[in-house]
Amino acid sequence: MTATSPTTSPTTPQHDQPGHVPAAPLQALGPSGHSTGPGTGETLPGTTHPPTQASGGYAPWSGHVPGPGRRTPVTTYRLQLSEDLTFADAENLVPYLSRLGVTDLYLSPVLAAAPGSTHGYDVIDHQRVSEVLGGRAGLESLARTAHDAGMGLVVDIVPNHMAVPTPxxxxxxxxxxxxxxxxxxxxxxxxxxxxxxxxxxxxxxxxxxxxxxxxxxxxxxxxxxxxxxxxxxxxxxxxxxxxxxxxxxxxxxxxxxxxxxxxxxxxxxxxxxxxxxxxxxxxxxxxIRVEDPEVFSGSHALVLELVGSGVVNGLRVDHPDGLADPGGYLSRLSAASGAAWIAAEKILAPDESLPTSWSVAGTTGYDAAWRIDQLQVDPSGAARLGALMQELTGDAPVDLGRVTEEAKREIIAGSLASEVDRLARILDDLTSRDVRLRDHTFKDLRACVIELLVAAEQYRAYVVPGTPPTPETVAVVHRDAEVARARLEADQSETLDLVVALLLGEPVGSEGLSSSAQRAEAVIRFQQVCGAVTAKGVEDTAFYRWTHLTSLTEVGGNPGGFALSADEAHAWADRVQATWPDTMVTSTTHDTKRGEDVRARLDVLASYAEEWTDLVHRLRAATQRVRPVDLDGRSENLLWQTLWGTWAPGSADPMDADRLGRYLVKAAREQKTWTSWTAPDLEREQALTDYAAHLLSDEEVTRQMEAFASLTARAVRACVLANKALTLTWLGVADVYQGSEVTRTSLVDPDNRRVVSYTGASGLEAVLERLDAGQSPRGLDEEKLALTARILRLRAQRPETFVGPRSGYRAIPVTTSFAFAYARLLDEEPDVVVIARRLSYRLEQLGGWREESVVLPEGTWQDVVSETRTQGGFQRLADVVGEAPVVVLARIPRAVQAITSQETDV
Missing domain, CATH: 3.30.1590.10 (Maltooligosyl trehalose synthase, domain 2)
Structure with missing residues (x-):
């Protein structure tokens, strides 16, 4: 089977044409009888890029938006396929997802995976669609059903590795x-x-x-x-x-x-x-060596055939940082797929930007997710939560750097020792063959490599052998080198300069060294090892040890920043919108350590730091008799926060002792301080899980937790709903992870891959039907579902306001830091305005909105939830937002306003 590599767009198949949103009574715009919402048969004009110059200044294909005729998702719905959710099961969900307002299904890997795989990232055969999921016939049937409903198909692909299965x-x-x-x-x-x-x-x-x-x-x-x-x-x-x-x-x-x-x-x-x-x-x-053209062709032939034939419309690329040349690979993939929409799972450091040379639409959204959380974190809570952490764990609020450094060194000396030694041996062999360089010893070269890896803040640099690195890359490597230099012996400084020069491709030693294959290997392997050390040392070790506020220790997160100001968030969004109008924003994925609702509950703790500290002290005292005497402090602080983040008794998704216990054991083993995967302390693990089970069943614990839940209920509701609205409107393509249209208590995988209840009297399909029939939401779950549906349908009606070269972003002036407001632009004109409440508890303490105001763009605006209308100009937030956690205002077209006026006159 050979890869399909179209050089021009084929005739656009029917499913690439704009789709239709099915009839549904949750109208967001227009007076009765003149709806511009779902049910009018209106097409979705933003799901393909026309081959004309866009008014926003972007060419129709710049490498960051799909090529002419290629589909751009507007709202994706992520499905984690497995034996419990096959292609046939996904096909049965299409009517519900279409009614919800989803424009594209977003599937986990579909190729044949290792026996018993629960996630699909352990591919064993690139030439077969998984029979467990339903085979190629099942995938094509799902695609036909989705396309008939006007929906596209995005598929996750895994270019970095294959499974070593048993047998x-x-x-x-x-x-x-x-x-x-x-x-x-x-x-x-x-x-x-x-x-x-x-x-x-x-x-x-x-x-x-x-x-x-x-x-x-x-x-x-x-x-x-x-x-x-x-x-x-x-x-x-x-x-x-x-x-x-x-x-x-x-x-x-x-x-x-x-x-x-x-x-x-x-x-x-x-x-x-x-x-x-x-x-x-x-x-x-x-x-695998996907940089080899033969390997690329062999491992991508089927995927590219599915894209070329129109079965698949877009791609999500797993872990490109592991590749020899991520930028080169993505350029090759874009060309071979006919410039399809491609999102890269790229984890960025807080101050890092996605390389503009990459031929992708953007990231999969980790960079947006942590910023959405930190907008809701009260900076005043940092000191008190830090004091509690220090009391329980011994870690001080200023210790994150130390904890991270220790974790990276342990990974380098442990599970990644062979990779680090291999890199050092390459450098040693390279330099020992050159008389000008041979006095640099293996010991010194290895020490320099280790210190560079420890100092690195980014997953990797982007140096391609034979190509001069960008000034930004040079600056990053030199910054890391100066940090490393302070940790090395004085005599090793010269060796460090040599290693840096070698890794940046600068002239050193004899002439033949510059074009040496061995040097090229050193350049590539350093970057690959750097990503592995950062992933395992920071996110899979340090982030489990750092318990200041655990909602911040998320994939790609920035716990050192703690809170984020509105100005910082607007500045970041401006930069991303200008370059990556089709990037993805998400808040929950199959990789997140906690689901969005768990993180929202934890975000609120920063506003109630004193009350939370008092609660933990009371709970510790109340359960002192059963608390293990050797309970590790980090595990304990993590336990208390996890207990609160998943506290939802009586809800549709309650936490139970088995789930909580399995999570705590995994977290403790990832901490690697008192137990680990390779040397588990089963007795202490059992004591921890027994204690957690007791906390869930103890009447006094329940009484105290319920009291705290009542105290924080308004703030939690505001955070959950505001964060969801931001995820769905802030930038680019909005992603909804399966089940996250309602609240969930999901923790790290495999917990976040649990089956979602879609059918039955209490399933999501039935709840959405009741809401569509006019029933008011009952509780936070249904409020979240109703809000999600309203926004998704708005996105489906106005796709080009949210994605593509005609879309734009602009901060909206407000007179208070407790409101985060922005407009989504269409051809530089405001078309949707979002105003989200921030730090709700502090706002209440100050007496609410009082006379605080917002300057709305001119025109008439309609709230997509309440359907109330507001005129542009200077308005009181108390009138526009009131008690709502968030308002999403859509501009009413002048033609609709005219019709409304005529009807009013009649």
Missing amino acids: AWHNQPLWSVLREGADSPYAAWFDVSVDEPILMPVLGRRIGEVLADEELVLETMVVPGQEHLGPQHVLRYFDHAFPVAAGTESLPMHVLVERQHYRLAYWKVGDEEINYRRFFDVGTLAA
């Missing part, structure tokens, strides 16, 4: 390499040198003991999926199976094992000696 034969390219080594047609696929045996650290004991006890067994069998090859010799180790190199099957077992193209080893050997690049430190995910 290994499920991954046929890997099986081929293990069997044939350098002679395999797939020898170039995996990021490993086939000149040496590939380490397979799967043994439960050391190889000598395994051989002595005859746990390795030679079998002859027909390998599933390779029936055409006939019977093969297979080496078995319990559930594992490995191929046997031709001609070695008759050797004694200890000799046979030595003669393979792989090395079976004790699992603990992996961290120190693994010799293939992995997804971070996950040994069951082996990286």
Whole structure:
């Protein structure tokens, strides 16, 4: 199967044409009888980019918006596919999602994955759609149903790695390499040198003991999926199976094992000696060399065929930072897909911007998510919450840098030691061959590499061998170098300068060094290792240790910033809108450590820091008898905040002891201080989970928590609804994660992949129908659903206001910091205005809006929820917003105003 690489847009298929929003009574605009909302048969004029010059100054294809004729999503709905949510199940959801206002389905990976996979990121075959999910026929049926409803299909793809499954034969390219080594047609696929045996650290004991006890067994069998090859010799180790190199099957077992193209080893050997690049430190995910044109073609042929044939309309790219050249890959993907809409899962440092050279629409939204949260975090709560953290954990509010540094060093010395050593050996070999450079020792080179990795704030730099780096990249690397220099010995400073020059591609040493393949490898591997160290050291270790306010320790988050001002948020949004009008904004994903509603509850704690501290003290005293005497302080502070963030007894999604316990064990193992994945302290883990279960059932704890819930209810409601509205209106493509149209108590995966109740009397479909029939929302769940539906339908009616080159962003003047207001522009004219309440509790303490005001753009504006109308100009916030957490105002077109006036006259 070959890749489809159109150089011009094909004839636009029917499903790329603007779709229709189905009839629904939640009208947002227009007087009775003259609705411009759903039900009019009005098309969605913003789902494709016409091949004409846009008025906003953007060409129809600039690399940041899809090419002419290519679909741009307006609102995506993320579905985590699995055995419990197949293509057929997703197809059954299309009527509900269409009624909700969704314009595009956004699917987790659809290719064949490892047996038992619950997420799809462990791909085993790039040429097959997952049979578990319904196969290609099921995917095409889903696409047809979605397209008939006017909806597009966005699919998640995984270019960085493939699974190392059990048994290994499920991954046929890997099986081929293990069997044939350098002679395999797939020898170039995996990021490993086939000149040496590939380490397979799967043994439960050391190889000598395994051989002595005859746990390795030679079998002859027909390998599933390779029936055409006939019977093969297979080496078995319990559930594992490995191929046997031709001609070695008759050797004694200890000799046979030595003669393979792989090395079976004790699992603990992996961290120190693994010799293939992995997804971070996950040994069951082996990286592939997608930078190789043959590998790109072989691993993308089916996906590109699905895009070329119109089955798939857009792509989400998983973890591009792991690739040798992310920018080059994305350019190749954009060209091969005919300039389809592509979003990159890029985690940015707080002050980092997405490289403008990337041919993508933008990020998947982590950069927006943390800013939305921090807009609702009261800076005055930092000191008190910090004091509580220090009391329980010993970590002071100023210790985040220390905690992060310690975590990164532990990762470098532990699970990523082999990758760091491999990079240092490359640099050592490179310099030892040059007489001008050979006095720089391996020890010094390794020390410099480690300090650069520890100092790095970004996931990676973007240096392409043979291409001069940008001034921004040079500045970032030099900043890291100065931090590293302060931690090195004085004599190592010169070595650091050499390493930096080598990594930036600057002239050093002899002439031949500049074009050396080994130098190019060093440049690439440093960036790949840097991303892995940052991910595992910061987000998967330090963020579990830092418990100041856990809503801030999110993927791509900025807990050191704590709170964000309105001016900072507006400035960031202005910059993003100018360059990335089709970027994605989300607040919950399959990767978030806490769902949006859990984070909103936690955000509110900063406004109630004193009351929260008192509550924790009372709860500790009330449960002192059952609290484990050796309970780790970080785990305890995390427990209290998690208990509050998921406190929703009586709701449709209550927390239970099993879910809470599993989360706490995972979090503690990620902390790696008193238990870990490789050395679990089962007894202390059980004590922790038993204590958590007691907290959920203890009557006094329930009474105290319910009292705090009552105290904070208004602020929590305001935060939940305001944050949702911001997510759906702030910038670009809005993403709704499955089930997040109502409140959820979701924690980190796999908890956030739980089944959502769509059908039945209390399912989301029935609730939406009741709301559409005119029933008032009952509780926060239904309020959130009603707000989501109103906004999504507005987006469907006015797509070009929210995405594409005609859209724009402008801050709206307000006289108070407790309101965050902005306009979404269409052709530079305000078309939708959003005013969100911030720090609701402090606003109440000051007496509410009083005479605070907003300057609305001229015209007539209608609230999409209450349907009340407001004139532009100077208005009191008390009149426009009142007690609402957020208002979304849509401009009423002049033609509709004229009709309204005529009807009024009649």
